[in-house]
Amino acid sequence: MKTALVGFMGAGKTSGAQTLGPGAVDVDAVIEQRSGRPVAEIFAAQGESAFRELEERTTLELLDDPTVRAVALGGGALQSQRIRDALGGVRVILLDIDAEQAWQRVGAGRDDARPLARDREQFERLHAARRPLYEALADVIVPASCSLRLGEILAAVEDVTPGEARVLWATAESGEYPVVIGAGLVGERAFWPRALSGRRVVVSDYNAAGLYAQAFEPALASIRIMPGEQSKTLAHAEIVWTEMVRHGVTRTDVVVALGGGVVGDLAGFCAAAYQRGMRFVQVPTTLVAQVDSAYGGKTGVDLAEAKNYVGAFHQPSAVLVDPQTLTTLAPEELAAGYAEVVKTGLLAGGALWDRIRGGAPANDLQVITGCALTKLRIVAQDEHDTGPRQLLNLGHTIGHAIETVTGYARYRHGEAVALGLLAALRLSGAEDLREEVSELLAGAGLPLSLDPQVSVEEVIRATARDKKRVGEGPVPFVLCPAPGRALFGQVVAPEELRAAVEELRA
Ligand SMILES: NC(=O)c1ccc[n+]([C@@H]2O[C@H](COP(=O)([O-])OP(=O)(O)OC[C@H]3O[C@@H](n4cnc5c(N)ncnc54)[C@H](O)[C@@H]3O)[C@@H](O)[C@H]2O)c1
Structure with a gap:
């Protein structure tokens, strides 16, 4: 499948394309080579709309060329409906950059700044307008800081089929992992990243396990706790650890945290401390967990005196998000998750907040993805x-x-x-x-x-x-x-x- 790289100015699309090996081209570079002039000059001499026409023609031609494997698109190319339509059967990768970083890279008042990167306010408006467009079309979203490792990252998520699920590539100081989001991902037989070897140890509560644990068979062990916050204690962690020992779990196995935030926090903590640390995968099945708790590696338990007081930072090896699991969730639990949706929307502002305040349902896929990204x-x-x-x-x-x-x-x-x-x-x-x-x-x-x-x-x-x-x-x-x-x-x-x-x- 052909790959298209999209993203704002300065995201590193050109260098990212180069990591994809032979057959990768950059639309701006092709235009410059053919016309013998830099893009800025074409802009200045013929105006933006003439450039957009040229860009559209060149992009469509390259997307259609069977010898081309990957195309790095110009930052404004997705404004063209014809280009968006042509991306139908193409794997679209967004190199994601925030406005501040992009400004530092390509604008910042430099004399040689690109035509659309000379005025800060205009630049920020453009970024705010284009980012949702990129996000809506992308099959894989990778932070711009990873552009030089794009080839390696895409190889790690090759088994995720575009159209069936999307990938957000999560980064943190201590590790990186794919967040795979797709309706039906858990299904009868759950999607499992090919890169993740090891026997599975499913840790869940009775509700989530009853509904979804079967999809993770074969598993070395299936450990269940009582549902609810009262299970997020050190005593319950000890129960889980004891069961793990009894089942002969070793450090090379993988804990599957299947359930809401309580299971995610507890099972993640158990994985962080068992034999001084083993891998775990978050499979969030509540809205709280799908929009918030499954990401970022905060794990732990409550004390009677204070919440989340004992724990560890331990990043998951993957997060598998199936919004269809929310269909079995009680309405009060969906409502509880909505509070985290509103919180995240307030933090993000922009298109995400507009969608939430516009009345998007609590379990809207775009909202879940937007919250995870935020x-x-x-x-x-x-x-x-x-x-x-x-x-x-x-x-x-x-x-x-x-x-x-x-x-x-x-x-x-x-x-x-x-x-x-x-x-x-x-x-x-x-x-x-x-x-x-x-x-x-x-x-x-x-x-x-x-x-x-x-x-x-x-x-x-x-x-x-x-x-x-x-x-x-x-x-x-x-x-x-x-x-x-x-x-x-x-x-x-x-x-x-x-x-x-x-x-x-x-
Ligand atoms: N680690 C973090 O960054 C972070 C962030 C936010 C919240 N949290 C923690 O998350 C916890 C709250 O999580 P929660 O709201 O998911 O609660 P929860 O895990 O208790 O789940 C709520 C209820 O839903 C049931 N359930 C789960 N999935 C289901 C499904 N698909 N169908 C039917 N029932 C299902 C559970 O059994 C439980 O009864 C809190 O402890 C909070 O501190 C952690």
Whole structure:
């Protein structure tokens, strides 16, 4: 199958194409070679629309040429409907770059900057307009930082059939892995990456296992825990480890974390510590897990005193996401996941937020993919939570405190996050946004007010134990004055915190 490389200016499409071996061509380079002039000169002499026509003709010809195996497209080529149509039977790879990085690479006020990279605001607008177009068409999305290893990465995901599933290539300081997203991926017999050798050890809860564990047979062991947050404890980790020993699990085997966030966090932690670390694959089957918890390698368990207090950073070897598994999920669980969808949309802003506020259903495939991409982009910058990853805590500082003081039993994680989001937007002074978010959360059936029996004092005290706190310093909050503009490490005055929590009780 032919490959097309798409992406914004500066993403490294030309060098990426070169890693794909002979038969790879770059449309801009072909145009320059044939016309004997640089693209910038054609732009200046004939204007953008004449260049676009030439670009369309050349791109269509190269996509049709059987001797060409890979084509690096120009950054604006996907604006052409004819080019988009011609990509039907082609594997489309997006080299993903954010606006800031792209500006540093090709714009930044350089005298020799490309024609569309001379004005920063125009550049950012163009990036915001084109990125969703690239994302919608891409079969594989790879961070631009990996452009020189593109050939190797594509070889690792060769067994994923375009049209049936998409791949997001996740990167973090400690490791990289494919996130494969496709309806029917679990099915009767689950998709399993060819590159992943080793016997499978399925760790799941009774609900998810009853529905989907069969698809992962043959497995060396199938270990089940009781469903629910109360199973996310050290005692349960010990049960899993003991079962693993009894089944003769060794370090070269692979744990399959099949279920929601509870199973993912617990099984991932068990994999991180068993014989000092073994591989695991996340197979998220709840919305919370598909839009958030399955990515980024945070694993761990709760203590009675505080949530997620003991754990490890341990990246999965792959994440397999089948949105069809959400069809068996209880409506309240889907609603709980919607709180994480709204959180992620607020962090991303732009097209993702527009789609969510426009009423996309909770389990919309594009929304799930957009949320996964948003989280992966953040984790890629800061795996260990010392900087921007803290953004993912939006709504969680107070949300986790509510979960803790109610014994992890009164509210689902997502329900507590919904309340935490409202408090965080109050602290952000974002009145209109809080109103809009309230409506979205209420529409999904999520609570907008705190059970009057919950003590405000206790919630405030539990907030002070938030893991992001350093020493005796203030608890850092994530505030979100506007979609896409969240800030981490913000200090909140005690009286403001009290007012925001009290308001939830109103
Ligand atoms: N590691 C992270 O980065 C991260 C991020 C967000 C949340 N989390 C954690 O995730 C946990 C919450 O996850 P959750 O909301 O998925 O809860 P959960 O794992 O308890 O699942 C919710 C319920 O859905 C059931 N279930 C799972 N899949 C099903 C399916 N396909 N059909 C029918 N029932 C199904 C489960 O058995 C359970 O009863 C919390 O502990 C939270 O701290 C972790």
